Amino acid sequence: MSRVLVGVKRVIDYAVKIRVKPDKTGVVTDGVKHSMNPFDEIAVEEAVRMKEKKIASEVIAVSCGPAQAQETLRTALAMGADRAIHVEVAGKEYETLQPLHVAKILAKLSKDEKADIVIVGKQAIDDDSNQTAQMTAALLDWPQATFASKVEKTGDGLTVTREIDGGLEVIKTKLPAVVSADLRLNEPRYATLPNIMKAKKKPLKKVTVKDLGVDIAPRIKVLSVEDPPVRQAGSIVPDVDTLVAKLKEGGHV
């Protein structure tokens, strides 16, 4: 029986229209609806299913962020995680928190909690970094099974089907291992109201980055955040000749 550590991130809800701050230092997060990163929901679901199949003995959810990250952890607990660890990172420090820092925190916690499997979403929908799983595996010197679309326990290891360009790849890993969840891995369950209520009774531990002894000094500086280019309006041409002329003009034919 193995212990599973799941990383979850609180991000701006997928349905919210993102607005860039006028000073181009980032995006507007104040008063904006946040929820759990959809890929992390898939990761939590996979961990909970492992527990239901008696592959895992315990599911621990971890989130790094400000106080509100606890709401995301409650959702993970409501989905079926046993306990949660909130790594407090607030204000300025959170703004410059990078995947490398999160990977270091996850690696440290995996050792402290004696986890055998670390599952995270393949990427977060806010920064789309897609680095945390890979870096965590490297720091721990564990095998990694990224972009998983199927995870099975075989013998004393895992058989993972990975989504790669133009197909699927099946790999076998030993445990301990790091897995990152792709979209088709499973269909995450909905955190129902009674379960959210019950989750309030589950243990949630708060730790600081200092306690863990992890250095989170920024290594990257964000120079500017800008809106993607707006699609230019089309025009209606009166006849085929004008169309051909215009296409030639634009160098398309």
Added chain:
Amino acid sequence: MSQPHRRAVLNLYKTLLYLGREWPQGYDLFRKRLHKVFTKNSGEENPEKVKIMVKHGEFVVKEIEALYKLKKYRAMKKRYYDEN
């Protein structure tokens, strides 16, 4: 409202309100409609009929959950996987 199902009906109402917070057209619209339909049936005295209504409500809860899941899945698929 008939007493035996009071608890079930209240739970159903709370669950639906909770789900309504994510309703695409807004929580207010959802809450108003939900209130209207519950008020409409509030005079029902027959416990059997109330039971059927609660069953239907529970079905609606499942449908809304499925709708949210599908909406999210499709949004993710469109954003990250559809090349064309």
